[in-house]
Amino acid sequence: MQLSRDALKQAYRQMKVIREFEERLHLEIQTGEIAGFTHLYSGQEAVAVGICEQLTDDDRIISTHRGHGHCIAKGCDVKGMMAEIYGRATGLCKGKGGSMHIADIEKGMLGANGIVGAGAPIAVGAAISAKRQGRKGVSIAFSGDGACNQGTTFEAMNMAVVLKVPCIFVFENNHYSEHTGDAYAVATASSIAGRAEAFGMRAWHGNGCDFFEVHSIMAEVLAYVRETGLPAAVELDTERFFGHFEGDAQKYRGPGELDRIRSERNCLAIFREKVTAAKLLEGEDIDAIDAEVLAEIEEAVGHARQSPRPDPADALTDVYISY
Amino acid sequence: MQLSRDALKQAYRQMKVIREFEERLHLEIQTGEIAGFTHLYSGQEAVAVGICEQLTDDDRIISTHRGHGHCIAKGCDVKGMMAEIYGRATGLCKGKGGSMHIADIEKGMLGANGIVGAGAPIAVGAAISAKRQGRKGVSIAFSGDGACNQGTTFEAMNMAVVLKVPCIFVFENNHYSEHTGDAYAVATASSIAGRAEAFGMRAWHGNGCDFFEVHSIMAEVLAYVRETGLPAAVELDTERFFGHFEGDAQKYRGPGELDRIRSERNCLAIFREKVTAAKLLEGEDIDAIDAEVLAEIEEAVGHARQSPRPDPADALTDVYISY
């Protein structure tokens, strides 16, 4: 399906916002101002955006410990996110959650999640709601190549097929779980998608570094799931540009690996090349977006820095609605 | 592979002991003398015996809540088992475990288990030991069609392939998990065996009511696993002759279903028919075994009944080796 110029600009913009958000965090973290564990999504933007650009607020997603990209793609407020990661009172979670727990239920973003594999079962529940609400909404569980080995993920796939609910299991295979390669940890006859197929659901597999491939596969998947109300799975091969968490020495990378993936597997560069070659957008359009985005990120960081720190007394609130 | 007359008699004897053990318990339970939950193995004997007859003490198995058959087949003392189920001090577990927790580690029986799906991961660990001990031993996890949906079972299969350990996942598909049919609860593209294959391990599928089929499939599986040191999976279709637990009204059975399976899918009758037709054993041989077994079970019940009840003070022992 052919995307309009505006849709293309919007898609690129979203990917760029994620990229710059993460690249900036990578620098900010060196300053020591940001506390806790932060997992950056740089390199995987085409997955989050290629999928979420086709979703509405009736569609819900649940993310992982590496959640910034999914949050931005699903429409979470960038300033609020930055403030949250900075641990400020103006953060999306008032500074209580931090990087690993950003959520915005109204937007259909059911949260980043610090427990690997916890998301898939929750997505099945969101799909039960979607089915009952009858607005053709779907739910999407993002999982990594590490999370696909957690028992919860398998239970969720089986249950989604048994209950016939519109749940999509997206496996972002960036080939590493922390320091470990998928070649070691993920036992398959063919692929992660193949393990999903064994549950009797349809599964797709594609290149997660090409926005257009992600977008067209997901157009097909979404049409199928909205139409049938049945679950499906998608495996997308992608790349993680930074270490597992900030501070990871990445000794496990091959020689020149990082340079290679940053040049050859850079979804933003690939996008730019394709749209300009096909004359769908001009280089200037993209440069303009790049400039806007940098300003937006700068503003978000400024907002976070100037935001008040949480009042210690607020540590006691938001545990219950009433107790 | 052709079995000797003695091997055939021994195999039949073992199946018969399990059958009579369970049929007798079914009656004893009505008397109210036996406490707790008891899950009977009647109908599935060919699976336990067809497998365990080919194992040594270097091979370990782990069982389920429906464990009597596996225990007997792996060589647990029948009197000690009966006494345990009766809750006597002479029981294999001194009356502390009961029907769902019978074990005999020396015999390579790592225990019945009350938690559905708990066994498979433990079997992976026993396979790690087997690999280190270098005596070509294997470990076998028995799981049902319900247990195959528990996340732990999937985690174990993936890990066994990753670690390249001699672990065999045996799925006894009796088509029910409690009141629920496998047609509802087990989502597959083909079979439970097919889900195992998706992890990149070899898998077999056969008729669990025919001792000879089970035996020959397992001969092949065991040769493969002992030879390669790699895991494998086997799905065996079988039948549960009683309710899920004693007291189950079994409304979920189809009309005449119980009569049909007891006549057409009775592994003991099938065995007798085959060996007599093939003149491998005479009817009298089998009648003689039947008589012996009935006497043995009678004796076991007598032993249990006459055994002392546990001393209440013993409730406090065996928690730790030292504390």
Added chain:
Amino acid sequence: MAVMMMREAINLALHQEMERDPDLIVLGEDVVGGMGTAGGPESVGGVWRTTTGLYAKYGAERVIDTPISESAIIGAAAGAALTGQRVVAELMFADFIGVCMDQIWNQVAKFRYMFGGRTRCPLVIRMIYGAGVNAAAQHSQSPHAMLTSMPGLKVVMPSTPYDAKGLLLAAIRDDDPVIFMEHKALFGLRGEVPEEDYTIPIGHAQLVREGGDATIVATGQMVGFAARAADALAAQGIACDVLDLRSTSPLDEEAILDSVEQTGRLIVVDEGPPRCGLAGDIAGLVSSKAFMALKAPIEMVTPPHTPVPFARELERAYLPQPEQIEAAVRRALGLQGA
């Protein structure tokens, strides 16, 4: 007023609330029964018969039978509750929190806090717990202390059919996640239960025996045991307050402290394990907030630090018995024969 068993009171509450609230769904293993079988959906209502008839009345979309996948059950319940449903999930045995604790502890209990208060998760997790039926070590536990320790959860433990209905309706209508613990040995307990709609506010203990000499605190099955001990003591002229906590989180601290202020003597009876349990929790509360009123050492009557044994004699030795409660009260009163 109708007299019914606790399991029937729970079933009645579920029927009435399913009728009243179209957004309510129920899920768990065999909550229907017979799915995918030749016999067909039987609406048997699980091994405990607490969901009997729900499927026949409300169908597969609202009464959802699941595979044996507790993590997915609780996760799915949580996801549905986060997105507009009210959910009652059933764990056939409380012992199975072992295979789904992350979803209970790190997900359901923490959503609201982690997300800065911008969400609600109206979920009731029913779980059948407790010893007394020789179900052995993996099917007899009382893990309410662990659950009580988890911020974000409420924990309710009814001891009568009347309370079971009123507390379950309150739990389902509560906007916070609630653990609803049903003692398997009490399912057959009979009592009067009004047909009409009523709720019992969560967090209020009930005084089931009144008397100024000593305070006995208990929950679930232990409430009846404590009452029996109190009645035996009453015959000896010793009058005890017996407090049924009804919920352990929130805890009715006021009721406990008020009673101890009167009696000066505390006996905590609990069916859970003795270490880091509810007995110590309440002893800690009283020894810090009502210390001056205490006239005697606090008595804690609990099982020993062992798993739950199978055989009748062993399980009886494991479970706190009325005679032990009686002896503890006598000790607290400094009387002979304790």
Added chain:
Amino acid sequence: MAVMMMREAINLALHQEMERDPDLIVLGEDVVGGMGTAGGPESVGGVWRTTTGLYAKYGAERVIDTPISESAIIGAAAGAALTGQRVVAELMFADFIGVCMDQIWNQVAKFRYMFGGRTRCPLVIRMIYGAGVNAAAQHSQSPHAMLTSMPGLKVVMPSTPYDAKGLLLAAIRDDDPVIFMEHKALFGLRGEVPEEDYTIPIGHAQLVREGGDATIVATGQMVGFAARAADALAAQGIACDVLDLRSTSPLDEEAILDSVEQTGRLIVVDEGPPRCGLAGDIAGLVSSKAFMALKAPIEMVTPPHTPVPFARELERAYLPQPEQIEAAVRRALGLQGA
């Protein structure tokens, strides 16, 4: 004697015991690191660097890197321990007991009892716990109370590099399953650690400050906080016993009771959640077994009944601080400014 960090002391203990005992294996996520990568096995020793070098020295058969499958990790560790190996399994964060609690609680802890004492399971489960590094609600918890409540487990909580090495060696050589809890905020703590082989018997508390006015009981990170409070109080002429429990199961009841018999005042400091936690457990012990010696209400200094918050200011407000411990001691002594 060499001065090293707690993480190094743990690494040293693992190296020395792997050398000494050929039946010992280690498994967990990234305990090797780099498996299946272009960079190759890096022996980085996980995100905590506690298993560094083990793979290079002992190879893949004894140093086993696993997929992210905690239930299978603990289950496999249990199965290996039941069948002749000694095993050290690592949970990267104690919070992950949520996804493998059944294997810890219903399997490992109960084997021996359920099987009538006819088995042994020499397994150490190392888990990294605690708050103080802004890891938020799912990576900062201290679940030692839950684990302590589980009959069949021992629970060890070292507070110094010296104790970490000696207790870990004792835990590995123990024939019962042991939970070994390493506080992430203490990994960088330095202290003297002998090169030679030594063990510290499990179940013995250590008096880290001596003084007759009040008894402060603590574990892990809270030991240092309590010592700081005690030092500040010493400057004011108030002398406290500070007891480092070292293990919560078995619990050194005698050491606690002896100290309280002397001081008459108990302050329990704990980093775990306040309900049904270790603080109440010890308060219950003392209020039942040393009641007559108590001169003041028992003080419990714990976090509030909330998840662990992320932001620095919030986490600081959550964690018990030395000033709060100091104030609690002053309250127990009935002094002003408390």
